[in-house]
Amino acid sequence: LHLPEAHALARGDKVLIGVVDSGSDGTHPELAGMIADSFDVLPNEPPHNHGTAIAGTIAAHAKLLGVAPAARILAARAFGDKPADAKATTFNVLKGIDWAAKHGARVINMSFAGPRDPAIERELAAATKRRIVLIAAAGNAGPKSAPLYPAADPNVIAVSATDPQDKVFDKSNRGSYISLAAPGVDILAPAPNGAYQVISGTSLSAAYVSGMAALLIERKPGLGPQEVRKVLQATAHDLGPRGRDPEYGSGLSDAYQAVKSLEPRNADTLTSQQR
Numbered sequence: 001l002h003l004p005e006a007h008a009l010a011r012g013d014k015v016l017i018g019v020v021d022s023g024s025d026g027t028h029p030e031l032a033g034m035i036a037d038s039f040d041v042l043p044n045e046p047p048h049n050h051g052t053a054i055a056g057t058i059a060a061h062a063k064l065l066g067v068a069p070a071a072r073i074l075a076a077r078a079f080g081d082k083p084a085d086a087k088a089t090t091f092n093v094l095k096g097i098d099w100a101a102k103h104g105a106r107v108i109n110m111s112f113a114g115p116r117d118p119a120i121e122r123e124l125a126a127a128t129k130r131r132i133v134l135i136a137a138a139g140n141a142g143p144k145s146a147p148l149y150p151a152a153d154p155n156v157i158a159v160s161a162t163d164p165q166d167k168v169f170d171k172s173n174r175g176s177y178i179s180l181a182a183p184g185v186d187i188l189a190p191a192p193n194g195a196y197q198v199i200s201g202t203s204l205s206a207a208y209v210s211g212m213a214a215l216l217i218e219r220k221p222g223l224g225p226q227e228v229r230k231v232l233q234a235t236a237h238d239l240g241p242r243g244r245d246p247e248y249g250s251g252l253s254d255a256y257q258a259v260k261s262l263e264p265r266n267a268d269t270l271t272s273q274q275r
Contacts, residue, residue, distance in 0.1 A: 001183070001208065002256035003065055009259045012059075012068025012214035018100025018108040018132075019055050019210075020093060022048030022079040025192040030060040036072035039099045041092040042080055046192065051077065053189035053199050054111050057207035058214075060190060067211025067255065070218075074100045079112065088112070094123050101127050106217050108132055109210035110156070111203030113139035113148035113173075121153055128155040131224045133217075135159060135210045137202035139173035152177040157213075157229050160247060161185060161205040166239055168247040172202055178249035179229060180236055182208040212255045220262045235261050 016036060025047035026035035034055070055073050060066035076096035079088040088096075093112075097120075100108050108127065113136070124134055138160040139148035151158035151173070158177050161169035161184025168174075169184050184205035191197040213228050223231075233244075235258040236251035244250050 001067070002254055003067060006215055006255035006259045007069070010215040010218045012071030012211065013218050015068065015071045015107065015214040015217050016074055016103070016105045017058055017068070017071050017210055017214055018074040018076060018097070018105035019051065019058070020076045020078050020096035020100060020108065020110055021054050021112070022051035023077040024051040024055040024073065024075045025190070026075070028052060028056070028190045028192070028194055029062040030056045030064055030190040034059040034061065034073050035075050037103055038075040038077070039096065040077045041095045042077055045077060045080065048079070049191050049197060050111070050203065051075070051079070052192050053197060054109060054203060054207045056190035057187065057204050058109065058211045064188065064190065067208050068214035071211065071214040074103050074105050076100050090117050090119055094119060097123050097127060101130055101132055105132055107210050107213045108134050109207055110134065110136040110150050111206045113137055113141070113151060116149045116152070120150060124150060124153050124155045128225055133157070133213045133225045133228045135206050135213060137206040138178055140171040140201050141173055142171050143174045145173050147175050147177055148173055155225070157209060157232070158249070159202060159205045159209045160249065161200070161202045162252060166252060169200065169202065174246040176246055178246055180209055180232055180250055180253050181205065181239065181248040182253045209253055212253060212258055215255060215259050216262060219259050219264055231258050231261055
């Protein structure tokens with residue numbers, strides 16, 4: 001992803017990223033000071049491996065290098081604490097998305113997948129009208145799976161996973177709705193209680209792209225969802241068949257090329273000084 005080069009230009013400074021997931025351990029050294037606010041749709045649940053890994057992939061800043069280490073996380077716990085397979089209801093997901101939107105999220109990461117749901121579609125359409133960038137995991141049901149949501153929603157940037165050889169993750173969903181690919185195999189991430197874990201899946205890939213969206217928004221705060229999508233796709237490295245394809249979308253995301261392609265906010269600064 002060329003993160004060190006990208007961080008010379010932007011680090012996601014104070015951009016709020018909503019993470020609708022299972023609980024994140026905000027006391028972990030990688031996440032200390034990074035949780036701007038939290039909302040427990042499910043109270044009295046302990047921090048969870050998945051939610052902690054997703055928040056850390058975005059904003060880790062101790063031993064690990066998060067994609068947007070100066071961003072801030074709005075952590076919405078909508079998924080219950082089941083170690084292998086945390087689940088949520090439509091109602092809880094809706095509450096998490098709505099809370100993140102109302103608390104100023106510029107990006108909402110949704111590292112979960114399920115069937116199409118009209119209520120969630122309406123919520124995502126409303127978030128898009130508020131110019132919130134929506135990013136979701138393509139899903140880990142494999143190449144024969146039907147499209148999974150919210151990734152397959154047209155308002156959402158759907159992210160598939162690649163391995164260290166830039167091959168598509170064998171469990172990653174495929175389809176015409178895939179926008180981009182990002183690393184998602186054997187990712188080192190924080191775990192609750194100060195621990196670390198190695199984890200795979202499109203959930204991590206979505207988190208990488210959510211962090212990149214925060215870098216772009218810091219660089220050019222006026223960007224809306226379609227502009228962020230366009231920049232990320234235009235600067236991705238084409239993989240697989242030439243052009244966009246159902247495995248990688250527009251290709252492997254490149255944080256540095258994406259940030260570099262934008263003019264910095266000099267004009268915004270000049271305008272404020274003139275006032």
